[in-house]
Amino acid sequence: MNELFPIYVKLDQIRTLLVGGGPVGLEKLEAILANSPRAQVHLVAERIDAQVQELVAGSAGLSASERAFRDADVNGVDLIILATNNPTLNAHIRELARAKNILLNVADKPSLCDFYLGSVVRKGDLKIGISTNGKSPTIAKRLKEFFDDLLPDEIDETLTLMSNLRNNLKGDFQEKVRLLNEHTQDFFTREAYDRKD
Template sequence: MNELFPIFLKLHQVNTLLVGAGAVGLEKLQAMVSSSPNARIHLVAEEVSEGVREFIKDRKNIYLSERAFRDEDLENVGFIVLATNNAVLNQHIRVLATKQNILLNVADKPDLCDVYLGSVVQKGNLKIGISTNGKSPTMAKRLKEFLADLLPEEIDETLALMGELRDSLKGDFQEKVKALNEHTKGALKI
């Protein structure tokens, strides 16, 4: 059973630490910035790939420390992503993160993770997260492609109108929910 609780992090409000700047680090970095362009990311790595250097070149919200990880790198951090193939380092950071109650994702190591970075479908303000509970990122990617093709392009316009409608409704919470449910009934006929 998938017992994950889905949430969306405001990475522009949470200091994020990314350890590792190779191909996997670049993939994680791109995923975070794609969903949250103003994410505040501290990138720590002894070796930095050219792809990572190019990606972060003009981004003021990504700070690079080209060196080994230090325990003090966790100060004021709310989220950690590890993209290293160093099992000893990953376990060390896992222990520190647990002690400090910092959420952790470790690439390709579901057992070390507090959170997974799922596939994301985005059309304007609509964002759908997909998780396979760490079982098959490839299947999540296929579902992402399927849903992206399935959702109408004008979905963002519909969301804007629904936001205006919600803001204009009077009455108590239950009355508003009833009105919105009635209005959206049959909205997505697929």
């Protein structure tokens, strides 16, 4: 049973440490920036690939230290992502993170993770996170592609209209919920899509 609690984190308001500057580090950094372009990330790696250096140079919220990890790197950090293939280093940072109550993600090591980086479907302001509880990133990726194709690009316009409607509704909370539910009841039915064609 998947007992993960889904949350959406404002990475521009917290400090993230990314350890690893190779292809996996690049993948994690691209995912961070795709979802949170203003994220505050400090990257530490003994060797930083050129593509990673380009990303760091092109974003005001990113900084990098091309050197070995130091225990002090975790000071003042809220979130840690490890993208190294060094099990000894990963285990050491895991212990540091536990001691300081810092949430940790270790690439391809679900047993060491406090949280997972799921696949994300984005259509404007709509964001859908997909988790397989760390069991199959490939299935999560396929589901992302499926939902990306399924959801219309116009969904963002609908979200704006719904936001305006919600802001102009009168009455108590329960009445607002009832009216919004009534308004969106048939939104995803096949008949609604057929009427648009």
